[in-house]
Amino acid sequence: MNLRWRVTAAAFVLFLAAGAAQYGLATWLGSATTFSRDAVTALSFGVEALGFLVAGFLLSFLGRGYRPLANAIASLAFGIVTFFVLRQLKPPSFSYDRFFASTGELLVWSLCAALGSWLLAMWGASLGMLIGAAGHLDGRFQYEWGIARTHLRLNRRTATVILLFVLIPPGVILLLAQIAADFDKMRRAGGHLTVRLALMLGAIVVVGLALAGRALLARSALARLQPGQRRKRPATVVMTGISIAGVAVGVWALTVVLSVMSGFEADLKHKILGTNSHALLLKFSNDFSEWKTVLPKVEAVPGVAGVSPFILNEVILSHGQTVTGAELKGIDPATAGAVSELPRQVIAGELGWITSPQSIPSSVVEPHGDAAKQLEGPEYEQYLQDTLKRRQEHPEEKGKMDPEAVKNLPGVCIGKEMSHQLRAWVGDIVNVLTPLGEMTPTGPVPRSRPFRVACILYSGMYEYDSKFVYIGIPEAQRFFKMGDNIVGLELKFNDVDAARALGRRVVTMLGGFPYRTKDWAELNRNLFSALKLEKLAMAIILTFIVLVACFNILSTLIMLVLEKTKEISILKSMGARDASVMKIFVVEGLTIGAIGTGMGLLMGLATCSFIEKFGLQLDPDVYYISNLPVNVDGAQFAMVAAISLCLSYLATLYPATKASRLSPVDGLREE
């Protein structure tokens, strides 16, 4: 058996092992841990990719080279095996039309497996080649780095210049952010120039003038030089600069956009979890009257932080001439705070008044609380002014009802948007109408009851603020004629992200069927999966910028290889190994990539802090958010850096391999 077939066979076995590891890990993680499905997928495929990489690395030693053909044959065989295994396993389809994946889909997956294994194996092989797979291992690269440095013209002076370039733009952005924030504060404080702001502005003027003067001096000194004395800059140095800038711009865009999208996601999550609990405990039946015995059991489950009962039904609300549909939620105001942020969303009145309506004052109630402080702007002020005025002028239906009866009407809490729509404020009487009325000889008649507005809530989510109304549990039970029944229990956990697994734990503790839980991610699946898809699409599109920048690195390195053929020949005639020559160019490309990445990350960080401090305005009616949110996530930044460095590394492979294969005499002929 010759070497090629040995390599092919070994590659095939290693690829199979990696594929099996993926399957095994996915199955095991899915059953034995509380990881989310995305995490399981990412982890298992990550392990598989690593397996391919290591396989390629090992094979480069066995085959003493890249062995693209042998690997390709093995990958093809692996793809075919994958296809048949997948057909046996019947994985679920990505499409909504069918349950199991179709043959076409399986074919695409197998092709991906084959291609992925080949590319990753080649990647691994390149690492093997780099440390000298053709002979004994040698991971050192001191003199290679020295030579790479001369190619990049990296000495103390240029390093200082680069450092300035890396630090100055983010510094300027940060400074601008600080100034903007201070300026804002100053404007609000009534137009007094703060000392800090004055100092910063002064510093900027001084530094700017100094830099401008310095540049002018340098220019005039350059002009006085003879043409021959001017330093000639080879094209490759300019190209190196452009490559660095390209990578920096790509990384910058990627980090900023991803941070903003994470900000949106975090904000959405925050708002959803402000109004909703982490999970709902429901029953596969209409009878949940034993909830009073279930509640303490659930509370005792480790990981559960709060439990509260709820009732949910659709109703119609009317006030005067205005009518709107709503979701009526019966809650227990005493425990609602343990599962959601409702008590902290109150902008006027009290949540507790829904069960003690006698406390609702008949005078005008002014807004208060932290949630009210978030609301700002002319629109809100106008609304408040109008509402309070109206409330003052028309103290609720005076004379129509007996004031004592009004006092005894049950309380209801409505959202800010609904209050706006219905023109109802705390103390106003609204009618709640349910279509599930009594049966009469003439057919079903809707049932309606008057409620008094006990509080106004502001969650920041337009949907919630315009749709949800809250009343007390006993009132809801009476209204819907449910007896002592409820719809379910709201749960809050210590760890939001383990909601699904903890929900399963609760159900298990209760003995399983007929109980079931639905966690917040499941309840808002559409929203979050849309957001995730958007983020992924964004990341892919922006990665293309980095990719293009890496093509810059590629062409720069090709130019450098052409420029340095003579040098490569000399080095080889002095005994430099192929791997060493390869190292020179790989190190070079990685240096370009690393400088660009560092620059981009710092710029991204500075821009995020700028957005945070400066607070870019958004139209709150469209986004339900007044400022552009950002969420600086270290893991995300690390991920971007890793992507950028990996792409830079890949960009170096072609030129570096080319350079390493030059023969020593190639460069010795030219003058």
Add this chain to the structure above:
Amino acid sequence: MPALIEARAVHKSYWLGEKEIHVLRGASFALNAGEMASLVGPSGVGKSTFLHVIGTLDPPTRGEVLFDGLDAFCMGEEQLAQFRNTSIGFVFQFHYLLPEFTALQNAAMPGLIHRMTREKAEAQAREMLEIVGLSHRLDHKPGELSGGEQQRVALARALVLGPRLLLADEPTGNLDEATGEGIHQLLVELNQRLGIAAIVVTHNPRLAERMPRRLRLTDGLVVEAQ
């Protein structure tokens, strides 16, 4: 005992489009350890090509090159590199120094390639530069050295790891009479002091005459010149 280096019926031809240019047509010769020879021949006859082939930089089209009786081109890439690094010293026709590095760094480069520490490589390079008489120009870059000085740096670089064979391609080519004489003198001295075998290509018949052994390349063959 086999010769240090032996060429057996070495052919080398280049293809220029359809046309094959035969440069070496079965050149054979042998050189013993410590022996010194000059190689002369008209321009374009293939002297540089011959040096590249026996210096393992360029494989012959046909024929063998033996070191200590072993075929050099049967070695793998890594062994070959190792061999070039430690056993052969090259001085090229046009002094090929690395322009970005100082004389000292240039001369230390083979040591660094051999993965010596920087200190050790530079110490050896300094020693060698002293032998070729350049201890006062250590920190000059090639652009700041004269042609003769550059050639001496190239010589120091070729000899820094103590090779057994020195291949010098017209080391005195673009130098004036006196400087060329000096370099030649240096070569002879080094050969006697360190026992390095050497092949020196030259166009200067007077210098060629003074070598213990004189070779001539004609019609792609190596012949002993009398």
